[in-house]
Amino acid sequence: MNTKLDPWSSSDITDYSKLFEEFGISPFENLLPEIPSPHMYMRRKIIFGHRDYEQIAEAMRTGAPFSVMDGFMPSGKVHLGHKMVMDQIIWHQEMGASAFVGIADREAYSVRGFSWQKCREIGVEEYILSLIAFGFKPDGLIYFQSGCGSVKDLAFELGAKVNFSELSAIYGFSGETGLSHMLSVATQAADILQPQLEEYGRPKPVVVPVGPDQDPHLRLTRGLASKMNMFRVEERETEKEGWKYLSIRGKGAPKVALQELKKRIPGKVKLYEEHIDILQNPDYPFLTRLGSEIRQAEKRDYFLAEIEEVSRFMNEISPYELVGYEEYFVFRKIWKLTRKLLEEIVIEVALEFGGYAFIPPASTYHRFMSGLQGGKMSSSVPESQIALTDDPKEGAKKVKKAKTGGCVTLEEQKKLGGKPEECSVFELMLFHLIDDDNELLEIRQECVSGTRMCGSCKQLAAEKMHDFLKDHQEKRELAREHLDEYRIIYKN
Numbered sequence: 001m002n003t004k005l006d007p008w009s010s011s012d013i014t015d016y017s018k019l020f021e022e023f024g025i026s027p028f029e030n031l032l033p034e035i036p037s038p039h040m041y042m043r044r045k046i047i048f049g050h051r052d053y054e055q056i057a058e059a060m061r062t063g064a065p066f067s068v069m070d071g072f073m074p075s076g077k078v079h080l081g082h083k084m085v086m087d088q089i090i091w092h093q094e095m096g097a098s099a100f101v102g103i104a105d106r107e108a109y110s111v112r113g114f115s116w117q118k119c120r121e122i123g124v125e126e127y128i129l130s131l132i133a134f135g136f137k138p139d140g141l142i143y144f145q146s147g148c149g150s151v152k153d154l155a156f157e158l159g160a161k162v163n164f165s166e167l168s169a170i171y172g173f174s175g176e177t178g179l180s181h182m183l184s185v186a187t188q189a190a191d192i193l194q195p196q197l198e199e200y201g202r203p204k205p206v207v208v209p210v211g212p213d214q215d216p217h218l219r220l221t222r223g224l225a226s227k228m229n230m231f232r233v234e235e236r237e238t239e240k241e242g243w244k245y246l247s248i249r250g251k252g253a254p255k256v257a258l259q260e261l262k263k264r265i266p267g268k269v270k271l272y273e274e275h276i277d278i279l280q281n282p283d284y285p286f287l288t289r290l291g292s293e294i295r296q297a298e299k300r301d302y303f304l305a306e307i308e309e310v311s312r313f314m315n316e317i318s319p320y321e322l323v324g325y326e327e328y329f330v331f332r333k334i335w336k337l338t339r340k341l342l343e344e345i346v347i348e349v350a351l352e353f354g355g356y357a358f359i360p361p362a363s364t365y366h367r368f369m370s371g372l373q374g375g376k377m378s379s380s381v382p383e384s385q386i387a388l389t390d391d392p393k394e395g396a397k398k399v400k401k402a403k404t405g406g407c408v409t410l411e412e413q414k415k416l417g418g419k420p421e422e423c424s425v426f427e428l429m430l431f432h433l434i435d436d437d438n439e440l441l442e443i444r445q446e447c448v449s450g451t452r453m454c455g456s457c458k459q460l461a462a463e464k465m466h467d468f469l470k471d472h473q474e475k476r477e478l479a480r481e482h483l484d485e486y487r488i489i490y491k492n
């Protein structure tokens, strides 16, 4: 059975590996060495997947501009699940991202039937205060969708590129679905693309940290980004020989823009009515498939000549650094650099001629926490989750009543050990309460070896939860006093 992802119902996704195959989400683990000081959720494999996060990791390493964007539907109490998203927004902000947080009041209005006033109250009281209390910096932008003209205008434009059948295939919309609900989906896509609008600087990589249930929004937005763009850089193959080449497609782009592109692209290009094919000459190394033929000595000369050309434009790699490397590596490097170079040129020209040049948004996917009693966390069952505004004593009580992975009797526990992977208390420590990896590892080892008992373990977690909530709520009150120092766009 296919995995169903639905942003508006609480999904129960037990087999995350299926998402890799079904939706093309890549495992996050392989990327870990490329990330400077990875976040705790990354180290602990709570973030398990991504799309295109390589570009974000590269921006963090090189200091290039990038953004983090996320949204919260003001629908109820802010809880630990929201904290996970807020933690990731703030971490990316600390790593150099410009941050955008949308309060999805259009979604709450259309899906939940909430009034604008109620959306504003919940948005500020629950989400914005906690976000600031966790450390969101004032240079980030917080906005209510209904008050943000640029998002609303872009949503309308995006609406021209998507029809009911597509929305129905992605979200399961039917004839009963309200028009506002459909509009709220276009608004979310606009939220995600907004950081790349001209008023916020050039198009840049944007990451959206989400749970896997939100992936439909990402898939829709990535598709829309390329549909909106004036040009697309594509990798293609010649029909007969199967040689690879790069092509820039510009369906509907003004002819003058295509001609301008041709002027700026180094190397061999061929201009058609609506697109440009690059490096058409069959003797040219880019056209050569990887394989024995690229190992010929004369091909190598082409490579080096091309590196010189590319490096001159990219200004980031010396051809001599690469001499002596395997041709395969050289080939990949040139291909990557050429593509990057073309994308840069395409962005410049598209912007000059009034078009869009969105980079498809990247995303990360984190595991969901289970409910405190086991099963799913649900806002309709207050005992299953801890709200960030719960009285600290209540929060501690909930931890003490949580389901553990311990044995029925002390004797059994000593003999067989506990199962931290089935324990809600351990999960709380893993996700939120213990920062030190070594301390957590020790707790785990003691648990499985039967030297740790659930009573004292719960007591420790309950105390930590009490202190965390107390501290967070004090910071929320401080945040309230400093609200006007933040860039917040409200509905007029």
Ligand code: SF4
Pocket: 404, 405, 406, 418, 419, 420, 423, 424, 425, 426, 447, 448, 452, 453, 454, 455, 457, 458
């Ligand atoms: S000892 Fe702690 S971690 Fe282990 S099962 Fe009991 S409560 Fe969970």
